[in-house]
Amino acid sequence: MYKFAHVSDIHLGFQDKKELQKIEQEVFEEVVCTCIKQKVDFVLITGDLFHRNLPEMRVQRFAFKNFKKLYDAKIPIYVVYGSHDFSPIEYSVIDLLTDVGYLTKVSKEHTNNEKTELDFTEDPKTKVKLVGISGRTAGIDKENYENLELPVLDNSFKIFLFHIGIDELNSSSEIDTNSIPIESLPKGFDYYAGGHVHVFSHKQVKNLGEICYPGTPFAGYHSDLEENAKQVKRGFVIVEFDNKIKNVKFCEIKKTDYELLEFNANGKTANALNIEILKKISQIIPENKIILLKVQGELKSGKTTEVNFIEFKEKLLQSGAREVNVNRINLFSKKYHIEKIEAGKKEELENKIFEENIKKIKTEQPELSGEKGILFAKELLQFLKEPINTNEKKIDYQKRISAAVLAMMGIEMEK
Numbered sequence: 001m002y003k004f005a006h007v008s009d010i011h012l013g014f015q016d017k018k019e020l021q022k023i024e025q026e027v028f029e030e031v032v033c034t035c036i037k038q039k040v041d042f043v044l045i046t047g048d049l050f051h052r053n054l055p056e057m058r059v060q061r062f063a064f065k066n067f068k069k070l071y072d073a074k075i076p077i078y079v080v081y082g083s084h085d086f087s088p089i090e091y092s093v094i095d096l097l098t099d100v101g102y103l104t105k106v107s108k109e110h111t112n113n114e115k116t117e118l119d120f121t122e123d124p125k126t127k128v129k130l131v132g133i134s135g136r137t138a139g140i141d142k143e144n145y146e147n148l149e150l151p152v153l154d155n156s157f158k159i160f161l162f163h164i165g166i167d168e169l170n171s172s173s174e175i176d177t178n179s180i181p182i183e184s185l186p187k188g189f190d191y192y193a194g195g196h197v198h199v200f201s202h203k204q205v206k207n208l209g210e211i212c213y214p215g216t217p218f219a220g221y222h223s224d225l226e227e228n229a230k231q232v233k234r235g236f237v238i239v240e241f242d243n244k245i246k247n248v249k250f251c252e253i254k255k256t257d258y259e260l261l262e263f264n265a266n267g268k269t270a271n272a273l274n275i276e277i278l279k280k281i282s283q284i285i286p287e288n289k290i291i292l293l294k295v296q297g298e299l300k301s302g303k304t305t306e307v308n309f310i311e312f313k314e315k316l317l318q319s320g321a322r323e324v325n326v327n328r329i330n331l332f333s334k335k336y337h338i339e340k341i342e343a344g345k346k347e348e349l350e351n352k353i354f355e356e357n358i359k360k361i362k363t364e365q366p367e368l369s370g371e372k373g374i375l376f377a378k379e380l381l382q383f384l385k386e387p388i389n390t391n392e393k394k395i396d397y398q399k400r401i402s403a404a405v406l407a408m409m410g411i412e413m414e415k
């Protein structure tokens, strides 16, 4: 019997606060350590290994150090790009890790006459056949699934790696533009290794097989931390198999405790809200916890700047909190009320803004209007917000960004 680990949506480099960065790294170290201890035959990473395609040096060094451990233990790692670390010109730290031999990309897709042809990769030891398709930024990969041309495979154990949601398995009420119907998945694989969905799910689907999303082992959105505080289980998956799947085991990882403090400002003055929050803070035990302070609603009077977030944060840190994350994105004052768009995640907000604005534009090009236009705008935005690297010259930065954008648009520049 063989076994493999399936990890996804690690989002290394997402956290910007010291303590949270520490936890992010501890979580990944535990994944690596468990894989070595359990002697898995190989590891699958189904996208969003990194939060950006070029994370800062601190994150790159950490990643190289840990992938070397797996390399030295002779455990191969098979990956596809996610939507966060995707690069159309192979300008991602994933490509560096691939070049030195620590990772193997299994998304060998190429387009031929409108069809997306896929090649397979064989794991040398177990002879498992792997086929993968990368996640793209905003769901342009949806189209990739419409015209798939699969390689002919023998009856060995087969795994399909992908980074996209499945409409029928989506449990949340929220509409995910980055999702496909289940019948778009190619048939005939023993295990469907999914990424993009951040919550663990494992289902047997009739006429298809076992579909599994391990979810994020820690967090890739700010809302993930809130879900962690609400006891959503995080970790990764270890699968045992011979010619069929024997067992799919979820390995939970928990490196910290949380305390979620939620307040509703509706009908309250800024002063009354301050008193209420301070009272609550004095009642909890913040020691060694990640504190999530969420304040939303509309103040009856007073400005949002009169709510003393700095004081709350200091108090909590003084009483031993590991870190304090403040979420005040939906806190408004009456006087300064701007037209708000109801949205939880940044992604939803972007969707809605693009949707509202794209409606107003008249264009003959179908890819710029409707749902396609939204996806296009989102992908473009993702490339344009890529920051300049330390020591990178402005001119090189401009070249890099325009090359990525033109490649995404399918425009070839004359040399």
Ligand SMILES: [Mn+2]
Pocket: 009, 011, 047, 048, 082, 084, 196, 197, 198, 220
């Ligand atoms: Mn993700």
